[in-house]
Amino acid sequence: MLLIKNKRMTRPMFAYTKKILESVSFDPKLFCKELEKALKQLLPYEIEQLRNWLLSFTEEKPELKSCLIYVNQ
Numbered sequence: 001m002l003l004i005k006n007k008r009m010t011r012p013m014f015a016y017t018k019k020i021l022e023s024v025s026f027d028p029k030l031f032c033k034e035l036e037k038a039l040k041q042l043l044p045y046e047i048e049q050l051r052n053w054l055l056s057f058t059e060e061k062p063e064l065k066s067c068l069i070y071v072n073q
Helices: 002-023 028-041 044-057 062-070
Strands: none
Touching: 002 028, 002 044, 028 044, 028 062, 044 062
């Protein structure tokens, strides 16, 4: 039960991370910086979700694809 509770509690962090990354996507350098910060805060399963989201998100923004190196390590 504790694991489920923690997932519910951290879900807002994942949503917040996506919101921040979307808002800074105009600048690849800033996007990479925010991505690095997010990876330090998120749980392993959230990082996997973020990786999947990033693959989809960067399809239309090829200038951000270089940042994927941070989630593929």
